Amino acid sequence: MTQPTFPGMPTPLYVASPSRLLAWLDCPRRYRMHYLDRPRPRPRGQRAHTSVGIATHNVLRDFWDLPPERRNPAGVAELVRTSWIDVGFRDGDQSRAWRDRVRERVTDYLRGIDRERHPVGVERSVSVKTATLAVTGRVDRLDERGDAVVVVDYKTGRRVPTPDDARTSLPLALYAVAAGSVLRRPCTRVELHHVPSGTVVGHEHTGESLARKVAEAESIAADLRRADADFREHGPDSDRFPARPSALCGWCDYRDHCPEGRQVGPAQADWAGLEPLPGPATGTAAGPS
Known part of the structure; x- marks a missing residue:
């Protein structure tokens, strides 16, 4: 994102997040739809593996707000219960199975760190x-x-x-x-x-x-500065935002708005990014890493 300029002003800094820089490298078409198109195309709903990732990150964040005496498996279990996101799963059984799996994984992970030493x-x-x-x-x-x-x-x-x-x-x-x-x-x-x-x-x-x-980041930002300027002039007709078809198109949030992406193959199920678990509530196909 570039700030507006006036005559005589120095060129403003290009403001970006690492995610914005990587989105351009992954697929210019997806970058355009996510960061530039207004209104933004409606993305696909959240998938189960994203719900698992967000809940895990939230538990690992909130763990450090617990008093030291509650930094134990019971405290983790309560954080998982209150942080759980029941979105994208095939059914309630699969969601509950993954909630239990996340509790086990986070508990095991935290056993391997110094829980008394608060991070910076x-x-x-x-x-x-x-x-x-x-x-x-x-x-x-x-x-x-x-x-x-x-x-x-x-x-x-x-x-x-x-x-x-x-x-x-x-x-x-x-x-x-x-x-x-x-x-x-x-x-x-x-x-x-x-x-x-x-x-x-x-x-x-x-x-x-x-x-x-x-x-490297400055080089990507220079490309983005030119692409953003071209979009301001030509809108979606700009030729700087080609699709970059790959196996990841089946996972793209904007696949429904991209003819090239739809040609790659079928969209992945909302829970396809989960690995199989023992028992009836299993995941299916391999998902993005």
């Missing part, structure tokens, strides 16, 4: 400005380790992340730069915590690698 930040908003770009985002957790701060991002999908995922992640790198700037402390380590498996993978950035990620 929980869902902390951070921002960083460069000569051309202003990025703002929200970090799941910021841990203190010695004099440094570590960026922690929760993952709740089926796929277990790898160290390369942590190394190449643009949002994590931008969060590290922003957190270090906001807190005025070293912040070069980023970690992905996969709650379903308890897997933790991380990467230790250098000043040079973080600078490369900032330059």
Whole structure:
């Protein structure tokens, strides 16, 4: 998003979130429909795996607001009960089965961390400005380790992340730069915590690698600045927003408004992103990671 200008004014910073930058890389058509089209096309309703992810993040956020004596399995169970989002599941049995699974997973995950040591930040908003770009985002957790701060991002999908995922992640790198700037402390380590498996993978950035990620973000923002300007002039007729058909089209919230996306294949069921559970309330096909 670019602020309006007047004659003689310097070029304003391009304001974006990491999600906005990545949306452009994933599919310019989806970027246009989500961020530029007004009115915005009606997206598909929330899927079950999204409900699971949001509820898990909310429990892990609210856990730190509990008094220390309630940071136990009973406290987690109550948080899951009050945070649960019963949307997108095939039926009530599947929803209840996944509520129990999330309770088990979060409880197991929290057993592996120091529950007495409060993080430096929980869902902390951070921002960083460069000569051309202003990025703002929200970090799941910021841990203190010695004099440094570590960026922690929760993952709740089926796929277990790898160290390369942590190394190449643009949002994590931008969060590290922003957190270090906001807190005025070293912040070069980023970690992905996969709650379903308890897997933790991380990467230790250098000043040079973080600078490369900032330059990458600035390059994407430069493309977005040109694309946004073209949209203001030509609207949906702009040719800067082609669809990028892929297997992910079956999961796209705006698939119903994209002829190219509909040609890829059928839309995935609302609960297809869930892995199978034992018993009758199982998920089905593989979903996005």
